[in-house]
Amino acid sequence: EVQLVQSGAEVKKPGESLKISCKASGYSFINNWIGWVRQMPGKGLEWMGIIFPADSDTRYSPSFQGQVTISADKSISTAYLQWSSLQASDTAMYYCARVDRDSCDYWGQGTLVTVSA
């Protein structure tokens, strides 16, 4: 059974760093792109970026380029999303999703990130 299990909710202060994770199981991790999606409170889905774990080829949406870093550790089948300096506007739910046949067929349960002074 394919599963994506994300790390737990985080509460951070502005300026702090953060790395959240998405652990995959039930399929060959290196063979599918993994995407990250942001959903701000009460808002729609936004595509942030995508990584191919086999060679760490990473693509970012222009809105998120330079704002976050996407990475993957194929030895433990885990993808990551990280910030070096959080802002209040980063408060959102973040989802990882497996991409297969150009659609997101499996999703993580989401990680809620709250940034507040």
Add this chain to the structure above:
Amino acid sequence: QSALTQPASVSGSPGQSITISCTGTSTDVGLYNLVSWYQQHPDKAPRLMIYDVNKRPSGVSNRFSGSKSGNTASLTVSGLQAEDEADYYCCSYTATSTSLYVFGTGTKVTLL
């Protein structure tokens, strides 16, 4: 890369059919048959309902169907049921975004 355009809300009575549009451009929806649709209930992760414009994943009801004409894709839900009340998002592969994909603005489906 701008988001694909969807109506903010669509409503229908139980048993009726509704159609949600998703308008893009000649560099995304119009160029590729790679449109997918997602259903999201409150406080839940999205769920894939349609991929490759009109294909249904295993386990998705055949009341859900997809189509495309030019730069506009559509999701039709027939025989509307209470459980269909949710937010729906389209997504397309795109030639103009470095991240390969773009979502629609989202549509809230409400039962009357």
